[in-house]
Amino acid sequence: MWRWIRPVLAIGLVTSLLIPGACKTHVYELELEPDGDGMQRKLNVYVELNTSTNGKADLAPAPEEELIRLHQVYGAAPETAGDKATFQGRFESRTPADIGGAGYYLVHRTAMGTMNFYVERFRGEDDIAFQLERMLLAADRIIDLLAGWLENELGRVDGFERLEVFVNADLRQDFKNLLLYVWLGDNSSRNVFVDGIGGAGGAAIKGTERFEESLVRYGLYLAERGYFDPENLEEILEILAAGGKREPAPAVSYRLLRHVLERKVGIDRHGALCRKLLELLQRPDLDTEIEEYLRDTPDYAAELARFQSSGATERGEEPPEPGDVFGKILEDLLIFDPANLFLSEPTRIAVNLDCPGKPQISNGRWQDGEGKLLWSGEILDHQKMPGLVYAGWSEPDEHYQKQRFGRVLLREKDLIEYVVWYKGLGPEVARRWDAFVESLDPSEDLRSRLESVKAGGAGLSGKRAEKAVELLTRALEREESANER
Numbered sequence: 001m002w003r004w005i006r007p008v009l010a011i012g013l014v015t016s017l018l019i020p021g022a023c024k025t026h027v028y029e030l031e032l033e034p035d036g037d038g039m040q041r042k043l044n045v046y047v048e049l050n051t052s053t054n055g056k057a058d059l060a061p062a063p064e065e066e067l068i069r070l071h072q073v074y075g076a077a078p079e080t081a082g083d084k085a086t087f088q089g090r091f092e093s094r095t096p097a098d099i100g101g102a103g104y105y106l107v108h109r110t111a112m113g114t115m116n117f118y119v120e121r122f123r124g125e126d127d128i129a130f131q132l133e134r135m136l137l138a139a140d141r142i143i144d145l146l147a148g149w150l151e152n153e154l155g156r157v158d159g160f161e162r163l164e165v166f167v168n169a170d171l172r173q174d175f176k177n178l179l180l181y182v183w184l185g186d187n188s189s190r191n192v193f194v195d196g197i198g199g200a201g202g203a204a205i206k207g208t209e210r211f212e213e214s215l216v217r218y219g220l221y222l223a224e225r226g227y228f229d230p231e232n233l234e235e236i237l238e239i240l241a242a243g244g245k246r247e248p249a250p251a252v253s254y255r256l257l258r259h260v261l262e263r264k265v266g267i268d269r270h271g272a273l274c275r276k277l278l279e280l281l282q283r284p285d286l287d288t289e290i291e292e293y294l295r296d297t298p299d300y301a302a303e304l305a306r307f308q309s310s311g312a313t314e315r316g317e318e319p320p321e322p323g324d325v326f327g328k329i330l331e332d333l334l335i336f337d338p339a340n341l342f343l344s345e346p347t348r349i350a351v352n353l354d355c356p357g358k359p360q361i362s363n364g365r366w367q368d369g370e371g372k373l374l375w376s377g378e379i380l381d382h383q384k385m386p387g388l389v390y391a392g393w394s395e396p397d398e399h400y401q402k403q404r405f406g407r408v409l410l411r412e413k414d415l416i417e418y419v420v421w422y423k424g425l426g427p428e429v430a431r432r433w434d435a436f437v438e439s440l441d442p443s444e445d446l447r448s449r450l451e452s453v454k455a456g457g458a459g460l461s462g463k464r465a466e467k468a469v470e471l472l473t474r475a476l477e478r479e480e481s482a483n484e485r
Contacts, residue, residue, distance in 0.1 A: 024049050025378075026062065026347045028099045033354040034116060038092035039105045045070065046084045048348075059083040073098045095120050099349060101386060108419050111434060112410050113396035115419035117361075122349055123379050124386030135183065136176055138332035141299065143172045145326070149293050153280055159273045166265045174225060178218060179333070185214045226264050254278050287323075294322035303328065351375040351389055360413045361392035392416060406442030409475040421467040432460050433468070447476055 029044040045067070047060040061067070061083045070087050071077055073096050078085040087098070095103035103120025125131060147167045154160050222228065257278070258269040267274050283289065294300050303320050313319070351364075353373040358366050364373040375389045394415035401408045410418050422430060440449060450473055453465045 024060070024345055026066075026345060028347065028349045030099070030349065030351045031354075032118070032352065034105075034107075034356075035090060037107045038090050039095075039118070040090050041088065041096070041098075043070070043074075043087045043098055044084050045078075045087070061085065070098055099123070099347075108423055110419050110422045111397065111400050111437065112418055112422075113394055113401070113415045115392065115394050115416050117390075117392040118353065119388070119390040120351075121386035121388050122377075123347065126386055132180070132183070134332050135179060138329050139176045139179055140172070141329050142333065143167065143175060145294070145297065145299070145329075148297070149290065150277075152293060154273065154276060157273050157276055159267060159271065162265060162267060163261075163273065163277075170225070170264070174222070177221065181214070181217060181221070185217075227260055228263065254281070257281075291322040294325050297322075297325065299325045299329070347379045349375075349377055349379065349387065353391060355391070355393055356395060357393060359391040359393040360416055362390065364389060364391055394419065402442075404437055404440045404442070405446060405472075407479070409472055409479075414471050414475060418468060418471050421471075425464065429460065429464055433465065436460065447473060 025048045027044075027046050027048050031042040031044075033040040033042075045062040047062055049058040049060055059082070062085060067078065067085055070085075074087040074089045076087070076089070078087045080086070089096070091105070093104060093106065095101075095105065100123045101121040103118070106117045108115045108117075147164065150167065151160070151164065154163070258274055261267040261274055261277075262269040280286075300320075300322050303325055307313070307317075307320055351374070353364070355371060355373055357371075358368070359373060362373060364375045366373055373391055377387050379387055394412060396408050396411045396415055398408050401410065422433070425433065436453060440446065450469045453460055454469055
């Protein structure tokens, strides 16, 4: 079992110790400018190296295969300036999968004005339910294998039933919950665009703070479920303090295990079951014994059948080892290639959107003096939660509204709500509503005319027109209140 995972952990540990950060960061700088019903899109791509010259990061061109792919997406070769390559194009409705992901730029026009909405996700996987189902199913398989192996080795030892119940009930559930905590923490801490959460431009939580919070959360979870007593930490702290000093790491682990078995499972730490379990874990040929156990499991039989049916034997490939069963489950459990945990190269994405005014709906950071909305974020290969940016804004048709009302009544969020309502009317009802608005004159009592629609005037159902009447009436009331002041 350990033959598969030990090299990965060793590589990760050495990498994390010797390399203070990733060797390079892939950078995508996206500049967007609305253009009628479409969007002008300009993408700068390059690689930032983990070195510096004169205090500035050294750059390198993006990989050749990535430049070829982007050439195909944009249908044109890039302009180059030094190590940066720039691709440009105009796209309507759907955004291109240049950085990886999907999105839309939608423009909805009415006589009162226009609503614009931009949304795009970058990388990741949006089928969260499938990811979590796969992870939890893998967790069940791990516990099933553990329970089966323990029964095979210790099933005849007095008191085993208590250990069996613990593994299949509490340990199974707690293992799943801790995995979900890890998944949520990993996918909420980095793979988001945090420069303007909620449009407020608040500071992001630092990675070290998230890591500390995660450790506290895990500890509290385990304490609440009786794995240790926070009010009596002396023994655990003493055990941990012995690690690497008076005792080797495995011995410390076994002492912690005895502590948990006695406190959580109710097994005498000096009894036969605890003693035999620790003897089992310390066998010098433990890896071989576990692989022999896995050889007789349905999991290995299924893996072998898949190998044989794939034609791999004819291609001269080696059949899977029993330990590969554990490796396959671990990939589903972690939902990424474990090697990528330490060796993945991050991708930094910066998005810059030109807007005619501050958007009413956005998770970006508005630059008031520049008329731009900004996002930036870093995505690691092993993280699956997509990065998401969005913005919605409205542009009133001032000339039309002044003709009908003598002033501009609907703007910003009110206009967005109006456009959403209008687009759901259907052609015939929209035609009747437009005819009613065309009949309005600034010199008449607009509130009375609007109230007449609620009563079924202008051939419109009061219910269908209720939202627009409410928006316009509310705008009139605000204006009257402002004039009184």
